[in-house]
Amino acid sequence: MVKRLTDICAKGGFKLSKWISNSRTVLMSIPEERRAKEIKDLDLDTNQLPVERALGLQWCIETDKFQFKTFLQDRPTTRRGILSVVSSLYDPLGILSPFSMPAKLLLQELCRQNLKWDEVIPHSLSQRWRDWLEDLQLISKFKVERCIKPSCFGRPDKAQLHHFSDASQDGYGTVSYLRLEKNNITHVAFILGKARVAPLKQTTIPRLELTAAVLAVRVNMLLQKELQVRLEKSVFWTDSTTVLKYISNETRRFNTFVANRIAVIREATDVNQWRYVSSKENPADDASRGMRAGDFLKCRRWIKGPEFLYRSEKEWPKLDMEYRVISADDPEVKKDLTMNVIVKELQNPTSHLIHYFSSWAKLKISVAWLLKMKEALALLAQKRKELLAAGKGGNRRYSSKRIVDDGESLKCKPGCKRLGAFCETTNKNQCFGKASDKTYFATGSRIVKKILNED
Known part of the structure; x- marks a missing residue:
């Protein structure tokens, strides 16, 4: 592999150097001038291979293991100082994740207490930080196999x-x-x-x-x-x-x-x-x-x-x-x-009318009043058409006409009370009434008048 890589790069004008390997056989096959400077003067038969940096990690070439180089930095016991020390522990593979977790929890606690970056941390937390720093020195003894x-x-x-x-x-x-x-x-x-x-x-x-x-x-x-x-x-x-x-x-x-x-x-x-x-x-x-x-x-x-x-x-x-x-x-x-839905079927008006009254006599009286009201409204409609036709013939302008007998109050007839379920108003004086020979009917607020002959 060394020879092939060297030949490929040589074709492009690149000269590979600073070779290092955990295999002494491979190192011996590489010319001394192309080896890394740390092993140029070593006796590959007897001397121990050194520790090199590989992708930010400490690589012990002799044992082919990764290890961590730790040293205590003189930093203040503040959020900024603690973060600087914790970040200096380079661990891209998460090998030291269980050990670094307490330091992360300490930083989170400082954030929870809203301490400023350069504010000295409380004594209770500073003791946790000192304990972690003491443990940090032991991490230099930890090693893990490089090859999986x-x-x-x-x-x-x-x-x-x-x-x-x-x-x-x-x-x-x-x-x-x-x-x-x-x-x-x-x-x-x-x-x-x-x-x-x-x-x-x-x-x-x-x-x-x-x-x-x-x-x-x-x-x-x-x-x-x-x-x-x-x-x-x-x-x-x-x-x-x-x-x-x-x-x-x-x-x-x-x-x-x-x-x-x-x-x-x-x-x-x-x-x-x-x-x-x-x-x-x-x-x-x-x-x-x-x-x-x-x-x-x-x-x-x-x-x-x-x-x-x-x-x-x-x-x-x-x-x-x-x-x-x-x-x-x-x-x-x-x-x-x-969702609960109640479906109510439309009831037939005749059935509703029959079930509304409790006796046959009351039902007959009410139906009689309804029929009488129907006839009165039909005659009123015919009378209104005649009045409108007469007004147009005389070139007179009619906007609306309310026919009310002045000076007389409307009194509800006894039979009207039975039709309460079919009246839109609760004012008895606006339902049905009679004064002298004039009978009045009302639907809502509109009063209608029909002159009826006395029976």
Whole structure:
């Protein structure tokens, strides 16, 4: 490979130099003038290979492991000083996510208390900061394998990504592993870890668990694109049965927050890719809660993965209970809107009239009054037409004519009271009345007059 790369670049006029490798055989094949200056004077047979920087990380060439170089900076105990120290710990792969989580929580607490950037933090918080700085010195002892596959492993028969997610009141996180199989031999390698603090606004644990699941899905999409390995379908692990219920749901409708995140998960994954793992076996629990340096250095699970990944799939954790049923009183389920409609059939006017009166005699009297009113209105209409015709013949202009007998008050007749259900007004004096030989009728506020002959 060294010779091929050198020849290709030489054709374009580029001369490759500063070569370095963890293989002494490869280094010996490279001319001394083209080696990195740190190994030019080394005796490759006896001397130990140095530590170099590779993509911002400390690479121990002799052991082929990544390590972290830490040193205490003289910074004030303010928000600005703390952020400067925490940011100096370069960790693009999230290897130190459980250890860096307490420092992130401390910065969030300073933001919650609205402390200014250059304001000295309270004594209770400064003690937490000093404890974290003491732990920072221990991180220089931490090392992790650079290669995700052992040199003697060869080409794997099966490669599969496993993503673990978890959340707590403090934060949420995810960690991804690559599981390789060859000749019934299994190797699990750490790929990527992420840890994030929970929002300042109070959020329920199921929502944070769902957010962590979405983060795992996005990490999977990234690794599927970047890893140049033929991968089988990824497996996603969570210790939240609520999240598993939401993902497998086919009947319920959720509130906007949950619905949007479920849409992202269902679009990128299948329901059968999600599995349950207990909190004790979930390595993402370390990222969501944070760890002290001493516990982190002793923790094998974060880097090596849970023990069950080294066993066959039949021995992986399974959830005994049924998790596909979501109760209707779940706070994230949209309430069903129930509408009650009463359909009232139109009743026949004759039937309504018959059922309105309690006796046959009252019904007959009322019908008689209605018929009499009908005749009076018909004669009134004919009289009005005659008056209008006479007015036009005499070239007189009529706008309207109200026929009211001056000086006489209208008195309601006894028979009129029985027609109360059919009058639009409640004023008895505006219904029916009689004065001398004149009978008056009224509908609403319009008074009509008809001269009737006495029976």
